[in-house]
Amino acid sequence: MQHACYSVTAHNHPLERREVPTPEPKGAEVLIRTTGAGVCHSDIHIWEGVYDLGAGNTLTLKDRGVTLPLTMGHEIAGEVVKAGPEAKIKAGASCVVYPWLGCGECATCKRGEENLCTVKARSIGVFQPGGYAEYVLVPHERYCVDLGTLDPAQAAPLACSGVTTYSALKKLGPRIKDQPVVIMGGGGLGHMALTVLRAMQGKGAIVVDIDAEKRKAALEAGALAAIDGAATDASKQIIEATGGGAASVLDLVGASATVGLGIASLKKGGEIVVVGLYGGELKLPLVYLPLRAMGLRGSYVGSLPELKELVALAQAGSLKPVKVTRRKLSEANQALSDLKAGKVVGRVVLVP
Ligand SMILES: [Zn+2]
Numbered sequence: 318m319q320h321a322c323y324s325v326t327a328h329n330h331p332l333e334r335r336e337v338p339t340p341e342p343k344g345a346e347v348l349i350r351t352t353g354a355g356v357c358h359s360d361i362h363i364w365e366g367v368y369d370l371g372a373g374n375t376l377t378l379k380d381r382g383v384t385l386p387l388t389m390g391h392e393i394a395g396e397v398v399k400a401g402p403e404a405k406i407k408a409g410a411s412c413v414v415y416p417w418l419g420c421g422e423c424a425t426c427k428r429g430e431e432n433l434c435t436v437k438a439r440s441i442g443v444f445q446p447g448g449y450a451e452y453v454l455v456p457h458e459r460y461c462v463d464l465g466t467l468d469p470a471q472a473a474p475l476a477c478s479g480v481t482t483y484s485a486l487k488k489l490g491p492r493i494k495d496q497p498v499v500i501m502g503g504g505g506l507g508h509m510a511l512t513v514l515r516a517m518q519g520k521g522a523i524v525v526d527i528d529a530e531k532r533k534a535a536l537e538a539g540a541l542a543a544i545d546g547a548a549t550d551a552s553k554q555i556i557e558a559t560g561g562g563a564a565s566v567l568d569l570v571g572a573s574a575t576v577g578l579g580i581a582s583l584k585k586g587g588e589i590v591v592v593g594l595y596g597g598e599l600k601l602p603l604v605y606l607p608l609r610a611m612g613l614r615g616s617y618v619g620s621l622p623e624l625k626e627l628v629a630l631a632q633a634g635s636l637k638p639v640k641v642t643r644r645k646l647s648e649a650n651q652a653l654s655d656l657k658a659g660k661v662v663g664r665v666v667l668v669p
């Protein structure tokens with residue numbers, strides 16, 4: 318049996334439609350038929366093959382061990398078609414796939430933080446074939462999180478944008494329940510962060526974006542305020558809107574300008590969690606760290622237990638569905654280009 322997939326065969330060139338042999342699941346592996354594959358901003362970096370480290374320096378995907386051809390797609394929902402002899406999962410089950418696989422055997426992985434494994438990164442859609450395909454082989458049944466009756470196209474983005482924002486907001490701790498979170502970036506990830514924050518019983522969010530459309534969308538999605546990050550008095554506006562400075566900043570952009578603005582807007586004891594991969598570098602007076610007792614840290618996707626928690630919130634009805642636009646798998650190239658051009662509000666999910 319063969320199936321179609323859309324793969325990066327050369328960085329920065331259109332994805333190529335390929336017919337590849339459909340794998341036979343062995344051991345505890347599971348073969349799923351893709352029912353939804355989210356198009357994520359990080360797919361653009363993988364497609365281009367490079368991250369910007371600032372000052373003219375770059376980190377290439379090749380340095381990270383990514384080899385071509387690669388079928389991207391790490392936000393995958395699917396229906397179990399066939400399970401290997403050691404997998405107990407039933408054919409027909411609907412699931413979302415946890416894609417951030419590590420070696421599975423080191424202490425970090427055993428602790429359930431495979432996304433932080435330093436032994437071997439095996440992420441689906443990055444280091445092994447992902448969801449821009451009719452079928453996906455999942456290396457172990459434990460990575461298939463049961464969706465029950467949740468809509469697969471709606472649930473697919475939980476695997477990346479969902480768990481990324483959930484994990485980052487968890488790092489900000491209980492303060493999110495009594496003080497608004499400043500969210501840098503009102504795009505697809507910002508929209509998800511608003512929804513996840515509400516499901517976590519957050520106090521609310523102030524969204525900062527340089528794009529008027531995105532600010533409008535953020536307000537419609539329930540943000541307490543939306544501020545133009547390019548305004549000369551942006552930090553003053555944030556300090557006012559937060560009633561004296563931000564206790565928590567979730568930076569979904571990760572650019573020098575947004576992190577700088579976040580630091581300028583923090584109150585004493587405030588914390589910034591950087592998730593975005595826009596790139597650039599940061600010049601920070603070190604005395605700020607102790608004198609303002611500030612925290613600055615990064616967060617990379619999320620763990621399998623966190624994805625399970627998030628799916629449970631969705632099943633309980635606390636996590637409201639985000640705006641999803643369905644497009645055909647054959648439109649993968651156009652979907653990526655539109656995302657790169659900033660034309661997407663919400664999330665695009667490819668369906669077969
Ligand atoms: Zn992603």
Ligand SMILES: [Zn+2]
Pocket residue numbers: 419420421422423424425426427431434435436437
């Ligand atoms: Zn590991």
